[in-house]
Amino acid sequence: QGQFTLLRDSRTDGSFLVHHFLSFYLRAGCKVCFVALLQSFSHYSIVAQKLGVSLAAAKERGQLVFLEGLKSCLDLLFGEGEQPGEPNPLQFLRLCSPDTSFMFSSGSSCDLRALFDFVQASLAPGDGDSWKGPVLLLDDLSVLLSLGAAPVAVLDFIHYCRVSVCCQLKGNIVVLVHSNEDSEDEENELVVNSLCHHSDLILWAEGLATGFCKDVHGQIKIIKRLSLRQAAEQDLVQIYQYKIQDRNVTFFARGLSSAVL
Amino acid sequence: VFTEEDKYGLYSNLLFKYFLAEGIVCGHDLFVASAKEHPDKILKELPAPLLDDTHGKELGDEATAVKSEDFQDSMKIAWRYQNLPKMEANPTTYTKFGHYYDVSKKMSPELCQSVKWHSFYLYEELSFEPKIKAWNMNSGYARLLQSIQRIISQEGFDGSDPQKKQRNVLRIGIQSLGSVLWGDDVCCSDTPEDPHSLTKFLYVLRGLLRKSLSACVITVPAHLMQNKAIMERVTNLSDMVVGLESFIGSERETNPLYKDYHGLVHVHQIPRLNSLICDVSDTKDLAFRLKRKLFTIE
Numbered sequence: 148q149g150q151f152t153l154l155r156d157s158r159t160d161g162s163f164l165v166h167h168f169l170s171f172y173l174r175a176g177c178k179v180c181f182v183a184l185l186q187s188f189s190h191y192s193i194v195a196q197k198l199g200v201s202l203a204a205a206k207e208r209g210q211l212v213f214l215e216g217l218k219s220c221l222d223l224l225f226g227e228g229e230q231p232g233e234p235n236p237l238q239f240l241r242l243c244s245p246d247t248s249f250m251f252s253s254g255s256s257c258d259l260r261a262l263f264d265f266v267q268a269s270l271a272p273g274d275g276d277s278w279k280g281p282v283l284l285l286d287d288l289s290v291l292l293s294l295g296a297a298p299v300a301v302l303d304f305i306h307y308c309r310v311s312v313c314c315q316l317k318g319n320i321v322v323l324v325h326s327n328e329d330s331e332d333e334e335n336e337l338v339v340n341s342l343c344h345h346s347d348l349i350l351w352a353e354g355l356a357t358g359f360c361k362d363v364h365g366q367i368k369i370i371k372r373l374s375l376r377q378a379a380e381q382d383l384v385q386i387y388q389y390k391i392q393d394r395n396v397t398f399f400a401r402g403l404s405s406a407v408l
Numbered sequence: 409v410f411t412e413e414d415k416y417g418l419y420s421n422l423l424f425k426y427f428l429a430e431g432i433v434c435g436h437d438l439f440v441a442s443a444k445e446h447p448d449k450i451l452k453e454l455p456a457p458l459l460d461d462t463h464g465k466e467l468g469d470e471a472t473a474v475k476s477e478d479f480q481d482s483m484k485i486a487w488r489y490q491n492l493p494k495m496e497a498n499p500t501t502y503t504k505f506g507h508y509y510d511v512s513k514k515m516s517p518e519l520c521q522s523v524k525w526h527s528f529y530l531y532e533e534l535s536f537e538p539k540i541k542a543w544n545m546n547s548g549y550a551r552l553l554q555s556i557q558r559i560i561s562q563e564g565f566d567g568s569d570p571q572k573k574q575r576n577v578l579r580i581g582i583q584s585l586g587s588v589l590w591g592d593d594v595c596c597s598d599t600p601e602d603p604h605s606l607t608k609f610l611y612v613l614r615g616l617l618r619k620s621l622s623a624c625v626i627t628v629p630a631h632l633m634q635n636k637a638i639m640e641r642v643t644n645l646s647d648m649v650v651g652l653e654s655f656i657g658s659e660r661e662t663n664p665l666y667k668d669y670h671g672l673v674h675v676h677q678i679p680r681l682n683s684l685i686c687d688v689s690d691t692k693d694l695a696f697r698l699k700r701k702l703f704t705i706e
Contacts, residue, residue, distance in 0.1 A: 163684050185645075186681075187618045193682040217615035224543060224612060225557055240608065241544050293607035293641040295544070325644055332637035391685045 148280060149313040153346040154323040155339065158354030159365045161323060163391050165286045166191070168321045170198040173205050177318075178278035180269040182262070184216035184290040197394045210278060212269035216290070236265040240294055259296060259304035267311050270318065281318035283308055288342075289325045289335050298334045302341055309345075347372055352389075363388045366401070409625045409648045419652050419671060419696065420627045422511070422703055424581055427625045429454040429515060431523070431579035433507050438525035439559055439580045441552055443589035447527030450583070451520055455509035512700055524563075528555050530590065546605035548591045553612050556580065566620040578622035585609075586628045595632040603638060610645040647679040652696070669695040673705055 154164045169191065172179050183191060192202040205211035214236060223235045238261045270281035291301050305322070312318040326339045343349060349370040355363060366388045373380035387398045431438050432454065440447035533551050543550045560566050565578045586594050586606050594600045617624055630651065633639050643649050654671035673694035696705045 160680055162680065166684060185614075190682050194684055197684065217611070217618055220612055221557075221615045221619070224553075289641075289644060290611070293604065293645060294611060295604040295608060327640070330637075330640060331635075332640050334637070335640075393683070393685060396684070 148317045148319065150319045150347045151309060151313060151345065152319065152321045152348045152350065153342050154321060155343075155349060155351045156323070156325055156353070157327050157351070159352055161325075161350075161352040162186075162286065163396055164350055164352060165284065165321075165323050166194045166198060167396070168282075169202075169284055170195050170200040172282045172284070172319075173200050173202075173210060176210075176279045177282045178210055178212075178270060178276065178280070179205075179282045179284060180212045180214070180266055182214045182216065182266065182283070182285045184285075185287060187217060188213055188215050209273075209276075214265065214269075234261045234264075236262045237294075239296055239300070258300045259291070263304055263307045263311075266308055270312060270316060272316070281312060281316050283312050283318065283320045285320075285322045287323040287325060288338065292332075292334050292338065298337045301338050305342065345375070347375060355388075362390060364391050365389060367398070409623070409646070409650070419654055419698065419703075421583075422698070423652070424583060424625060424627055425450070425454050426509060426703070427579065428581050429457065429509055430507060431577075432515065432519060433457050434577075435523060436577040436579045437523060437563065437565075439528070439556060439578060440525065440583075441528035441530075441555075441581070442583040443530035443548065443587065444584050446529045447525075451525065451527075452514070452517075454515040454520065455511045456513035456515045457519075458508040458510050508702070511698070511703055526555075526559050528552055545608050546590065546592050546602060549605055549609040552582070553609065553616070556613070557616055560616060560620045560622065565622055575621060578620065580617075580622055580624040582624065582626045584629055585626050586633070594635060594638055595629055596634075598634045600635065600638075603635065606638065607641045607645060610642060614645060643677055646677065647681065649676040650674065651676055666695065669697045669706075671696050 152168075154161055154168075156162075156164075169179065169181060173195075181191075188202070195202050202211060202213070206213060216237065219235055219237045220240060223237055223240060226235075239259055266283055270283065272281075288301065288305075291304075292298065296304075305320075308320060312320055322342065324335070324339050324342065326335060330336055349368070349372065351368040351370065352365050353368070354365050366386060369385045369387070371383040374382050386401060388401050389396050389398045428438055428440065428451070438451075440450055442450065528551075530548050530551075533555070534548070560578065563578070565576070567575070584590075586592055588596055592600070592602075592605055594603065594606055613624065616622070628642070630639055651674035652671055653674060655666060655669070656671075673696050675694065694705055696703065
C-alpha cells in the first residue's frame with residue numbers, strides 16, 4: 148500500500164507490464180484510474196480480454212476510470228466547446244507555448260493541474276464504494292513532454308499524485324516511462340532519473356544487448372528500493388529474462404530460456 | 409507509418425508513391441499532403457500496376473534472376489496490405505497480398521481518377537484567410553490537421569454516417585513533414601523555435617487515425633534533424649518506423665557486399681497493436697534495390 152512503482156523500458160516496448168498491472172489490480176478488486184495517453188481504449192480492452200478481464204464491464208460498474216488521451220486531445224482541439232465545470236484534463240496542450248513553458252504568466256497556468264484534478268476526482272472514495280484501495284496507472288509519462296509540458300511540470304504533477312494517492316488515500320501508483328541509455332532527450336532523462344530516486348519499486352525492461360532474439364524478448368531488472376524507507380538498507384536487484392506470448396509472459400533466469408536448455 | 413527519408417529523397421519518394429498507388433488499385437480514398445510539390449503532380453507520377461497476365465511473366469523473370477544468385481536466406485517482401493483486389497479474374501496460384509508495380513510506366517489517368525482523392529498543398533492553403541483557433545502549433549501543421557479532420561468527418565471515415573453502406577479506407581500520405589517548407593525549423597536548427605509542434609501534430613494525427621478507418625504514411629528528412637531528442641519522441645509517437653539509407657555518395661557504394669543493392673532498410677519499430685506480442689520476423693537486415701521496373705526489398 149502507498150507504493151510508487153516505476154515501469155521503465157529501454158530498447159524495447161515495456162507496455163506488457165502495463166497490461167499486467169491493469170488486469171492484476173482490476174482482478175484484485177481495486178479502483179483503478181488509468182491515464183492512457185498513447186493507445187486507444189480498444190487496444191487495452193482486447194489485450195485485457197486475453198488476460199481474462201473485461202475493461203468495459205469494469206468501467207460500467209465504476210471500478211475503472213479510463214482517460215483516453217488521444218480522444219481528449221481531439222475533443223480539446225476540435226470540440227465545440229467545453230462543458231462548464233468540466234475542464235479538459237489535457238488543457239495544457241493549448242496553454243503551454245514555447246515562451247510560457249519556463250515562466251508562469253499570471254492568467255493561464257502552464258501546468259498539469261487539470262490532469263491532477265481529474266485523477267484526484269476519479270479516485271476520491273464515493274458513497275457505496277467497496278473497492279480495495281485506489282490505483283493510478285499511467286501509460287506513458289514521456290508523452291507529456293512531447294506535448295509541450297515542461298519537465299518541472301511533469302514532476303510536480305507526479306508529486307501531487309503521490310501525496311494524494313499514496314499518502315492520503317494509501318493507494319498505489321504505477322507509471323511507465325521510456326528511456327534509452329544513449330538518449331539525447333535530456334528532458335526525459337531528467338524526469339526518469341528523478342522518478343527512479345523516488346520509486347519504491349522499479350521494473351526495468353530492456354532489449355537484449357546482443358540484439359533481437361526469437362526466444363528471449365528481453366531482460367527485466369527488478370529493483371526493490373529498500374534504501375528509500377530505511378537508511379542502512381541496500382536495494383535488492385533481481386534480473387530475469389522474459390518471452391512474451393499471446394496471453395502470457397514467461398520469466399526465467401538468465402541464460403536458461405527453454406530454447407537453450 | 410513513419411519513413412525516414414534517404415539523403416536525396418529518391419527512394420522514400422518512391423515508397424510514398426507505392427503507398428498511394430496501392431490505395432488506388434485497392435479502391436481506397438486518398439489524401440495527399442505536401443509542401444514541396446503539388447499533389448496533382450505527385451498523383452500523375454504513380455507507378456503502373458502489373459496486372460495478372462503480364463505480371464506472372466515479370467515475376468518469373470525476377471524469380472529466376474534471384475535464384476541464380478546464391479542468396480539462401482533472402483526474402484522477397486511484397487507490399488502487404490489487407491485487401492486482395494477485386495479486379496482479379498483468375499485465382500492466383502500463389503498467395504499474395506498487395507500488388508506489384510512497374511516503376512518504368514506511369515499509372516493511367518483513368519485508373520487514377522477511379523478513386524476519390526483529396527489534396528493539401530501548403531501554399532494554396534496558406535492563401536486562404538486563417539480560421540485558426542488558438543492551437544499553439546505551427547500553422548501549417550494545424551491547417552493540415554483541420555483539413556484531415558474535415559475530410560474524415562465529412563466523408564464518414566469515422567463511422568459518423570450510419571447511412572453509408574460501404575465503408576472505405578482513407579490513405580493519407582504526407583510528404584517531407586518537418587522540412588523547412590512546412591515552416592518548421594526542426595530540420596535546420598539544434599534548438600528549434602517550437603520543438604513541440606511536430607510531436608503535437610503527430611499526437612493529434614494519431615488520435616484522428618485511431619478513431620477512423622484510415623492509415624497514414626509520412627516521410628521525414630530525418631537526416632537533416634540535428635536535434636536527436638525530437639526524433640526519439642517522434643519514434644515513440646509512431647506505430648511503425650522505417651528508415652531508408654541510400655548508398656549514393658557514401659563509402660558503402662563501393663563495398664562489394666552491397667554491390668547489387670542501392671541502399672539499406674532499417675526497421676526501427678514495428679506496431680504492437682491489440683496484442684501483447686508483435687509479429688517478429690526472422691531477419692532484420694534488409695536492403696533494397698531499384699531495377700528498371702521493380703523496386704525490391706530483400
